[in-house]
Amino acid sequence: MSCQKFCVAFLHWEFIYVITAFNLAYPITPWKFKLSCIPRNTTHDFLLPAGISKNTSNLSGHYEAVVETKLNSSGTYLSNLSSKTTFHCCFWSEEDKNCSVHADSIEGKAFVSTVNSLVFQQIGANWNIQCWMKEDLKLFICYMESLFKSPFKNYDLKVHLLYILLEVLEESPLLPQKSSFQIVQCNCSVHECCECHVPVPTVKINYTLLMYLKITSGGVIFHSPPMSVQPINVVKPDPPLGLCMKITDTGNLKISWSSPTLVPFQLQYQVKYSENSTKNMRKADEIVSATSLLVDSVLPGSSYEVQVRSKRLDGPGIWSDWSTPLTFTTQDVIYFPPKILTTVGSNVSFHCIYKNENKIVSSKKIVWWMNLAEKIPQSQYDVVGDHVSKVTFPNLNATKPRGKFTYDAVYCCNEHECHHRYAELYVIDVNINISCETDGYLTKMTCRWSPSAIQSLVGSTLQLRYQRSSLYCSDVPSIHPISEPKDCHLQRDGFYECLFQPIFLLSGYTMWIRINHSLGSLDSPPTCVIPDSVVKPLPPSSVKAEITVKIGLLKISWEKPVFPENNLQFQIRYGLSGKKVQWKVFEVYDAKLKSASFPVPDLCAVYAVQVRCKRLDGLGYWSNWSTPAYTIVMDIKVPIRGPEFWRIINEDNTKKERNVTLLWKPLMKNDSLCSVRRYVVKHHTSRNGTWSEDVGNHTKFTFLWTEQAHSVTVLAVNSIGASSANFNLTFSWPMSKVNIVQSLSAYPLNSSCVILSWMLSPSDYNLIYFILEWKILHEDNEIKWLKIPSSVKKYYVHDHFIPIEKYQFSLYPIFMEGVGKPKIIDSFTQDDGKHQHDAGLYVIVPIIISSSILLLGTLLISHQRMKKLFWEDVPNPKNCSWAQGLNFQKPETFEHLFIKHTESVTFGPLLLEPETISEDISVDTSWKNKDEMVPPTTVSLLLMTRDLEKGSICISDQCSSAHFSEVESTEITCEEESRRQPSVKYATLLSNSKSGETEEEQGLVNSSVSKCFSSNNSLPKDSFSNNSWEIETQAFFILSDQHPNIISPHLPFSGGLDELLKLEGNFPEENNDERSVYYLGVTSIKKRESDVLLTDESRVLSPFPSHCLFTDIRILQDSFSHLVENSFNLGTSDQKTFVSYIPQFQTCSTQTQKIVENKMCDLTV
């Protein structure tokens, strides 16, 4: 029985051993566990005698009470142990307080017993241990911390971890040999903390890690029981990062964080947060699987503190450490959403909670403002709760950027008080037009779009997205949730270009632009494009252009491009080739047509032709214009006509022969169609019949005209043939005498046009046309001619006519029978000359006539009076002392009359300021007449003298007078009305009144006056005071020699005067009593400076040429009151009047004239 019992007991032992072998290693828990060790003997004492080894598998521990009593010892027990004391160690944890005791047998086998941990806790060495796998799944860490206080505290602590990675623990029921374990030394700190690092390859994270600890402290070695763990089960993640809090669009507080990416399993998170507001303070702790948590009922002006940690969601794992706490404080005004990015036309809403002075404003009191400038109507408000107000913006327009602000600021206000914080509203116009074009080879589609509409949104990125349908587009394109992005490249013109290649010709590409921004993303309205419908074909090829021979049409041919296969329409344009082609465009809708012909006005011009095409159904684009093709100018038809020609006849009077030279103008392209190779002259005479002569390209041909009639025709010949319509000209002797042109008149219109008109007489001959020939008279080398139809009676000849040339016009009637007699006129020049004279005549003739009548009347009247007066008062040389020896009728020089008395009279300065005037001088050709009676003379002066500006000079010859008119054309006829006595009248032309020249003038005047007065016996010299003469000098003219250069070119004065004076000089000789002798001292203009009248040194008159003397020159003055007053002093005789030759500085009025005549002294004897 005992054997039986032994056998049973043995079997039972073996069974227990096997069972414990599998459970030998302590399974590491995700939480902390403890290692406790006690000396071996102690253990065996209470283990083995208890006989409970058989029940070691019983983890419940039935002997707790026993152990408590037996091992009621203290830590001092351990201190008495020697270094060779062997310890029993066990693991236990707070969750499982049974300690699994491990003991090594001699055979190397181990056995396990379970003891309550309390025993170890009280008498043994204890360590806290936690093992975990790092998040990177590469490092296994065991952390141990000593719990026993004193025994080994002062000893060096050395900890080694021995480990082995086993793929499957179950495969080896026995513990591996110690030699197969790897050992790592743990890092221990002075605080009795050690950390052991075991590298574990990521791929072996599911393996079983078998290990035990060897702790040496104070010479005592503790061997821990083996531990086993699968690293994957003890992964400890890192604390979550990126913790963030924000108010959501819905007004909640969103706590979010980022999840680690390395862990191969899902995580759960624990969030703990606290809210600290003025109202209350709350704490919460929530576990979520997402990486965010929403906290509702967020209040303005509150602070929130949050921490998060993570752990494996499914399966065992270790909580990570807590993240760094994050604090978030809400503002006094909370907008949710704080910013909105939306598109034009959309509706958006903002919410607001407003806290004012620790009190949340009632939502009913909240008003909304836009940009602090515009109150939003209350109709757009909405009360969401007691404190939440909502405003809605319907159908939004695009935001207009104000400076750098590209948004609208939306303010939530408490009645009349707005917080400075605002919400931002971005409204973007996303209507981006995408246009696509498929190339002519149908292999690629290029889409273009401009981002200009959304450039105001800073920080946005644009992306074209598309979705392709198998065939065609839907009626209303929509944005498909599944889409592909397309790379687009910005071009220089600001457009983005996206290339699709290869393409699906008939698939519908729905495209839109996605605008990505930190505030969100927007999509432009989608566009659907079928590549087949946006084809821009290649231009037609093989375009040719030609003018068809004999037909004369512009023929254009082309080849359609290879693609597309659809029917095409074509556009043709052509125009005269040049820098700027004026195109004519024609449409061709027949897809099969490959050529077209068009009538063109000019067959001999070069035409440029281009063709382009497009699908006949209107889809797609026009192709580019083809490369221009050009027509080649070539002969199209025979010349339309022969050249018009004329002849020059060189007549040899000695012989009855004439050399006829035919002239013609080269035929233009329009007539020659399009070139002339040669000209052929065809002759016909009655005697010789018809023959032809090849002239080549010459335009002149001479032949001998010998017969009575000779007909010629000039033909133009090109590569097609000879001209059919040609001009004939018959040279006929009899016909050359036929004259039907009665008259011919030429009227020049201008230098480029002359009108010719003619009259014809009736004729029996058959008039075909006229030839008008013109040339400059007497110049035969340049004859011009033109053909005029026979029906025309008037013709405008356009040419460059030189007005000074004389032209000869000849009008030849051309009859069927021959060339008639021409009418030749030279009227152009004659007519023109007459025309030129007409204007002058119309003015001059009436003036001459009226002047003549006036002068004639004056002459007659003065002649009668002078006849009576003059000769009665002429001093008798015999009785006048000063006049003795003087020939009044023929003085040699003017000074001879006065030189003796020059010193007796002095002159004062002239009173009038000199002025420059212009006066035209023209001397009529009648001065040339040497008749006895000088005809009335009109002299007009063009003088640049100021002295004469206001003066007028009347020059009269006997009773005739030559008037020196003023510039102002105040022509005054000074009629002398000496009543009683003839008077000698002197006039001196004063040219300037400069003080430096006053003496000259005085000298001159003194001389003349003194001599004059000397002749008057009744006047004593002394009676003339200098003062009075100083004033009187105003009354004299001295013709200036300061301006001879100006005067002389315009004044053929001396010549005319010479003649006149010669004529005057004859009077005394003729002893004509009826004639008055008047003198006038005038400086010879031609002699200029050399013939100065008076010099400063001599104070006498220089020799004065006799031819400068005038007769009957009156100088009128309209303003000489001083002179009048002074003249009383001169007047000694009531009976004798002095008619002064006063400088006529002013207009001579009738009244003045009377005063002069009545009150001035007369220089008579």
Added chain:
Amino acid sequence: MRCGPLCRFLWLWPYLSYIEAVPIRKVQDDTKTLIKTIVTRINDISHTSVSSKQRVTGLDFIPGLTPVLSLSKMDQTLAIYQQILTSLPSRNVIQISNDLENLRDLLHLLASSKSCPLPQARALETLESLGGVLEASLYSTEVVALSRLQGSLQDMLRQLDLSPGC
């Protein structure tokens, strides 16, 4: 079996919805135009002409010039060609392959307009040997495939005028 008509209707529904939007006349025209386009494309590839005097052996998986009378047969033939062309590395044929896909879609539309069930053609077993042939004789495969495809397309063009059956 009862769900047969319903399944058939559901299968045809996407095509019927297309037909509703696109006139069948336009589909026919587009089909013919696309066939012509593909033929022209093949013509433009210079090396595709094969002498009729020589018969190339070993490329039996490429459909021959047997008349294709029905839409389903056309689709099947085009599916094979598309698979062959897709396997060819030449850039020229990628566009043709895309065109074939469009063409097959058009044939499906035409078939649905005639209420023809036109199941999606599956890759044939014969093409299993394509990989090996391509490695050894790429040029021959491309030339012969394009040449025969051109002939088949021209044949289909004629058949389309005759209103082919299902």
